[in-house]
Amino acid sequence: MASSNTTPPLANGVSAAFGHSLRQEFPFDADYRNFNQGSFGAWPTAIHTRLREYQDRANARPDPFIRYELPKLLDASRAAAAALLRAPAETVVLVPNATVAINTILRNLTWNPDGRDVMLYFSTVYGGCGKTIDYIVDAHQASNTPVSSREIPLQYPFEDADALTAFEAAVARCVAEGKRPRLCVIDTVSSLPGIRFPFESVTQACRRHGILSLVDGAQGIGQIGLDLAALDPDFFLSNCHKWLFVPRGCAVLYVPRRHQGLIRSSVPTSHGYVTTQANTNGTSRINPLPKSENSHFVNNFQFTGTIDCSPYLCVTDALQWRKEVLGGEERILEYTQTLAREGGKRAAEMLGTEVLENSTGTLGRCSMTNVALPMRFTTDGGDGALSATEVPVVMGWILGRLMEDYNTFIPLFHGNGKIWARLSAQVYLEVEDFEWAGRALLEICQRVAAGEYRGAAN
Incomplete structure (x- = not known):
């Protein structure tokens, strides 16, 4: 598979450049980074225009x-x-x-x-x-x-x-x-x-x-x-x-x-x-x-x-746009699934943690990746760890900081004694975005370690 830093070529040698050049096709706020295609989705401006056209036709007659x-x-x-x-x-x-x-x-x-x-x-x-x-x-x-x-x-x-x-x-x-x-x-x-x-x-x-x-x-x-x-x-x-x-x-x-x-x-x-x-x-x-x-x-x-x-x-x-602009389903999946693997690996390296994967690598054969956050939870919160009872408060606080301080949203979940971040790979993202996410999450986790989240529990 092609590296996520390059766009897989079309059969005729012409390629639409995946990555940041495609952001202009989507109506995101200029400073917003969308790592959560998996919850509510996002669609290009061209498809939004078609949506409005259908609505206008219904209203006209x-x-x-x-x-x-x-x-x-x-x-x-x-x-x-x-x-x-x-x-x-x-x-x-x-x-x-x-x-x-x-x-x-x-x-x-x-x-x-x-x-x-x-x-x-x-x-x-x-x-x-x-x-x-x-x-x-x-x-x-x-x-x-x-x-x-x-x-x-x-x-x-x-x-x-x-x-x-x-x-x-x-x-x-x-x-x-x-x-x-x-x-x-x-x-x-x-x-x-x-x-x-x-x-x-x-x-x-x-x-x-x-x-x-x-x-x-x-x-x-x-x-x-x-x-x-x-x-x-x-x-x-x-x-x-x-x-x-x-x-x-x-x-x-x-x-x-x-x-x-x-x-x-x-x-x-x-x-x-x-x-x-x-x-x-x-x-x-x-x-x-x-x-x-x-x-x-x-x-x-x-x-x-x-x-x-x-x-x-x-x-x-949407299917026509994906074919004509992006080169079709196979090309899209090659990019997003490769980006999920490579981006997840980079984010985990920056956090000093791991990607959720099995020994055969089958869990990650999709366009999402799950990265562990560098924090530990124990029953009593001893030995430098946080108390397990604090997990909901900590997760809620992190989500709030991601939205308010970093202008993004990354779903979190708790499992195997860890908090994990789920990151969606998409055609408008690059590995650099996952590195940015890794840095943002690391900074927030450092703030958790300093006890900054405790005010949210009151």
């Missing part, structure tokens, strides 16, 4: 645009996203975000009345997804179809084989207890820490055991290569506004044809829903929207109430 033009544009965006994911267009719909997508799946599934069904998830699960699982369990406790959940614990830095072994052990324990593992939530790239998860092998294991695989690719599309034809998950979702340069909020929800009958309704339910029973008044519901030739599954998601669908329409534009 609301009914003609929303009723007649919008469905065709949505179909085009679905087809573009599906092509990138290597999936049939009729298996992909667009929703506001990954949280809506996972809620759509879990709220539609029905559970066996014997109460043996179990939802499995790894300790890497995103908090919002974990809360959704909790809700499903809580909501069914008083019903005649109770369902339970089970966490599969993982200790960082784990090897890919460790995740698969932990999964198999959890399945075996469920079966031994008379339970039925029904579904497993699997990350592609987990959030905190930002590491690549061995989702391919776990998805295959789910298939062997007859367990539904729900692949949470919220951090996936635009950050790693994805091939749903090869992966063949039972459900897949991914935010387009994180890494694909699509405006907030837009996500893809993939449901293969074999399972589309399980997803009875969008969330929320709207005009696309098709009931299985006659209306109690003996009349049919009126659908005020033009007739569509799409499937019931797709129609469910074409209109879910009045929302601004302009971000959805930008999927096509």
Whole structure:
């Protein structure tokens, strides 16, 4: 792979220069350094212009645009996203975000009345997804179809084989207890820490055991290569506004044809829903929207109430921009993944710490890196260390200083007795930015060691 200090060349020898020269394509404040593509994303000014154009068209002729033009544009965006994911267009719909997508799946599934069904998830699960699982369990406790959940614990830095072994052990324990593992939530790239998860092998294991695989690719599309034809998950979702340069909020929800009958309704339910029973008044519901030739599954998601669908329409534009300006997906991923590795290494060197990685280097095969901060926590805070009870205060204080004193934001998390910083690599960054981040974090940690954070605890 090419060094992150150079831009991978295009096939025709012409290259758009990655790094600081691309900052002008994004509407960042002049002094702001964005190390957090992984939370809310960022998109180029050119795509923002397209967003406004779609909004202006909707405002200029609301009914003609929303009723007649919008469905065709949505179909085009679905087809573009599906092509990138290597999936049939009729298996992909667009929703506001990954949280809506996972809620759509879990709220539609029905559970066996014997109460043996179990939802499995790894300790890497995103908090919002974990809360959704909790809700499903809580909501069914008083019903005649109770369902339970089970966490599969993982200790960082784990090897890919460790995740698969932990999964198999959890399945075996469920079966031994008379339970039925029904579904497993699997990350592609987990959030905190930002590491690549061995989702391919776990998805295959789910298939062997007859367990539904729900692949949470919220951090996936635009950050790693994805091939749903090869992966063949039972459900897949991914935010387009994180890494694909699509405006907030837009996500893809993939449901293969074999399972589309399980997803009875969008969330929320709207005009696309098709009931299985006659209306109690003996009349049919009126659908005020033009007739569509799409499937019931797709129609469910074409209109879910009045929302601004302009971000959805930008999927096509974002992919075109990435191809024409940046040279396409493979070239982008080569740069960002290399930069994450090299930048993370430099930041760790400046901090005198380490990057979160396993012995085979598979956790870092993505566009994020996790660097340990130079501070220790113990139960009692002895031997020059900080007290473990101070972790939330210290983390909150550091985040505040990053925003107020350094005009940036770097997500932090606590694990293995350390505080880690998650840094996102992107086409507008260079190794020098990671060196800057390392210096900033080191200065702040020195201020922590001097006790400056203690005023925040009062």
